[in-house]
Amino acid sequence: MTGVLTTLRAGDPGLVVVGGGIAGLRTVQTVRSAGYTGRVTVVAAERHLPYDRPPLSKQVLTGELAPEAPVYHGAEYFADLGIDLMLGQQARRLDVERRVLHVGDAGGGELTVPYSAVVIATGARPRRLPCAEPPEGVHVVRTVEDAAGLRAELLTGPQVAVVGAGFIGAEVASSARALGLDVTVIESAASPLARAIGQSMGDLLGGLHARNGVRLVCGRGVTGLHGTDRVEGLLLDDGTSVAADLVVVGVGVVPDVEWLADSGLPLDDGVACDEYLRAGRSEVLGAGDAVSWPNRSPGRDAYRTRSQQWTTAGDQGRHVAEVLVYGADAAGPFEHDLYFWSDQYGVKIQGAGLLNRDAALLELRPDRSRLVAAYRDADRLGGVLTVNHPKEFRRLRALAAAGAPWSQIAPREMSLADDLSGGDAA
């Protein structure tokens, strides 16, 4: 073992992880399982024990889970692992020369936390609309508090508008419909999810909204919000308005890295890490929604990307721990197929690989209750998207990861245009 954390002397300050999300959690779990026995500290701005975000737009909004329920582990779990949790404490500055983290304390003062190695895992926060927001009725969903506040208002029976038809927006719309509410989704792009899964599949999955009684308005931007004390509706860029007394904004996230502005670390759409997730120094690494890195999949050139998915964040947390304990050569570069899932309108969507292009449909039930689509990358299978077909997803995901030739799946390809018209009529 030749990583930074295994060449420490007694009394060294050990590992400090900034951020208590899934990336931070997997980091501290993995350094321990890899045998690191030195000091481990997590500095986390939220006052909660690390918790799971994906249920916040799903089961927490529908009431199947209490907002405080999705914590991963109780306090005793961290105590048993010998991990110090500094909850409710915000990192303000990183001095990489002196190897010290500056942290705001509850009284408005500042304390310093020295480190031998530090992992930046501060995630991201929701992007807001560029127009003025009335003080009441406009929501985002990132934290337990956001979800609890939104759920409480959904229970009053409002007319709901969701801005952004990405995965979070679609899940919120689905949850609001499950509560029997009137919902409109506004999307500025011509098709929902086009950048994530390509236009053809975006159009297909966007059809789930209408099938479930949600109005979807595409190709329209929001230029203003009506209402003084409380939101009363949206003003769109064609001059029309959408009435709403509750608005949920789901227009993407911004990496939480401003606190690193004077650190000298490379910042570019998050912390710009190398292929081992190091941020310009062997003892400073990054993981999760806060970082970009040059990703590579089999046989393809590396491309810089920033994931916003739970599985990638956790896998990056594990990887930085391995780089720190075993060394970069032993851990190898971080390569990921960017797996994601989304649960909406009673279906499970799963995707992996390069999906930002048109896809070939391999299977589609007219009511969209099952779908299998394959994405071509030159002469290979580049990615896969499925609805309610985990078995086929696993099979095609493994083929894509192995760089399987496109000819291996192409014979099953069906005509998207034919099937779409059949599907819409059903």
Ligand SMILES: Cc1cc2nc3c(=O)[nH]c(=O)nc-3n(C[C@H](O)[C@H](O)[C@H](O)COP(=O)(O)OP(=O)(O)OC[C@H]3O[C@@H](n4cnc5c(N)ncnc54)[C@H](O)[C@@H]3O)c2cc1C
């Ligand atoms: C509502 C919702 C639903 C989702 N559903 C899915 C899904 O179905 N499938 C999927 O694949 N992904 C989903 N995601 C995305 C997934 O949850 C994220 O990709 C993942 O949580 C990122 O983990 P992270 O640890 O990088 O960051 P976060 O989970 O954002 O954790 C970062 C933590 O760092 C803290 N922090 C920030 N700045 C500081 C600072 N200066 N000092 C100390 N602490 C700081 C933050 O408060 C936060 O607690 C969803 C996300 C949301 C919000």
